[in-house]
Each structure stands twice: as structure tokens, then as C-alpha cells.
Amino acid sequence: MMRPRARSHPWLMLAPSLGVWALFVFLPLGLAGYESLFSWDMLTEPTYVGGANYAALSGDGELLRILVRTLGFSALVVTGSMSLGLALALLLDRPGRLFGFVRGAIFSAYVVSWVAVALLWVLLLDPDSGIFAALLRAVGLPRIGFLTDPHTALVTLAGVTVWKITGYSLVVFLAGLRAVPKALHEAASLDGAGRFDRFRYVTWPVLKPTAAFVATTSLIVSFQAFDVVRIMTQGGPARATTLFVYAIYEQIFMNLSVGRASALAVVYFGVLAMLALLQLRAWRSQREEGGRA
Helix, strand or coil: CCCCCCCHHHHHHHHHHHHHHHHHHHHHHHHHHHHCCEECCCCCCCEECCCHHHHHHHHCCHHHHHHHHHHHHHHHHHHHHHHHHHHHHHHHCCCCHHHHHHHHHHHHHHHCCHHHHHHHHHHHCCCCCCHHHHHHHHCCCCCCCCCCCCCCHHHHHHHHHHHHHHHHHHHHHHHHHHCCCHHHHHHHHHCCCCHHHHHHHHHHHHHHHHHHHHHHHHHHHHHCCCHHHHHHCCCCCCCCCCCHHHHHHHHHHHCCCHHHHHHHHHHHHHHHHHHHHHHHHHHHHHHHHHHHC
16 A cells, blocks of 8 residues: 655655756856846956946946847847747648658758858858859849847847757647647537638637747747857847846857846846746636637
């Protein structure tokens, strides 16, 4: 006869994971919060300045510009990767070796390192010898500085990121589509529902939890963007692609300002946690409404 579970059993099972989180997430975050109260260039003794680092970042508008720029980049990445991943999942959710090969080819971009992807797209987008420049010349269109124009650089980086992570969205949405009961589609077809109506009223309600998961993970990936920025634009042109993680890198490795870098890291974690919580709350409210319906 099995003994009843004690309340401590779940916590004991979670203890190893919580220990890793405490050591590699919460402890560094606490140290960053502490160091954000000091002015330190790693060469001289730290000087306590209180909230001066936060005030300096917000006073000149740099923090707001970085936040708005990162949120815009994340919106493009999340929307693009989810839309393209879902469309490809609906198109490729079919048996056969050809469809399996195409699914594997799309997913292969996700497992390639960010550095390799960034270097590949730097070559493809080269304004003189890149393939896109050649295509523009072939059709008589003017030259476009994808990575040198402040108006297009951020959108270009978002497009590269979408290209890389769409395979992940595709695989997750494919798993969600396999969970949709075929009987529901058959019943909807018998009732005269077309393909769009079946997707809207049968497939999408079942896929909402999957979509919430993809949105949250894609948001985290977009907020962590660094390699593509460092290799493709170095935060330029005119700081048009200076996102949160790259701004932290700039402060600590270029400006030797540990305090401001730590302040940016604390704000970065707070914004990301708030957005993830908002997405989780929206998903829970939708699930509760679906359960009442």
C-alpha cells in the first residue's frame, strides 16, 4: 500500500532545479542589483552612488530608447516567427518523405549557431557582392543598405532572427496540430464548415496554449538577441540596432561602467519577467473563458 504524499515531496523534487536557478540566476541577479548602486570601472575602487546609475540612464533618454527599440524588435520577431511557423505547420502537416524533408530543412536553421547564421547573412546582404544586391541590380532597383541604413537595419535583424527560429515554431505547432482530434474536423465538415471555419472554430481554440508557449519562448529569444547585433551591425548604424543585451555589453566592455551595465541588467530582467507574466496571465484568462464556454 502506497504511503500518502507529504507536502514537502514536491519541493524535494524541485530542490535540484531550484538550487541551479538560485546559483546561476538569482545570485547573479542579486549581485547585479548590488553593483548597480556603485560606480566602478574595474580599475579603481567602487564608489557608492545609490540610484545615480538608474537616473543617468533614464535622464538622457537612453534607457527608454533601448526599451522601445527592443520591444519593437521583439514584436517583429514574435509576430513573424509565429505567423510563418503556423502557416508552414498547416501547409506541411502531411505524410510523405517530401514533406518530411522540407520540415527537416526548415528546422535545420534553428540548430545552426547564431554566429554562423549572422556570418551567412552578412555575406548575403553585402551591398556590393551579396545575392540580394545582385537581384536588385538584375531587376533595375536601386541599391539598399540593409545593414547600413538606420531605417532598415533593425527590420533586417528581425528578419534574420525570424528566419532562424521559425523552424522551432513550426515543430511546436506541428505537435499542437497532432493534438487536435480528427473527429472534430470530420464533424465540422459534415456540418458544412469550410477550411477557414474549421481552422477558426476547431483548430485555433485547441492551439491557443501552444501559441501562448511559442509566443513566450520567442519573446525570451528575441530579448536575448546579441550575436546577430554584435556580428552584423555592432549596434549601428546610429545606434539603430542597440538592443538591451548589446547595450549591457557596451557598458561593461567598452565603457568599463559596471554600475550602469548592472542597472541595465536589472531593468532588463524586470521588463522580461513582466512581459512573460502578462503573457501567462492572458493565456490563463483565455483558458478560463474557454472552460466556461
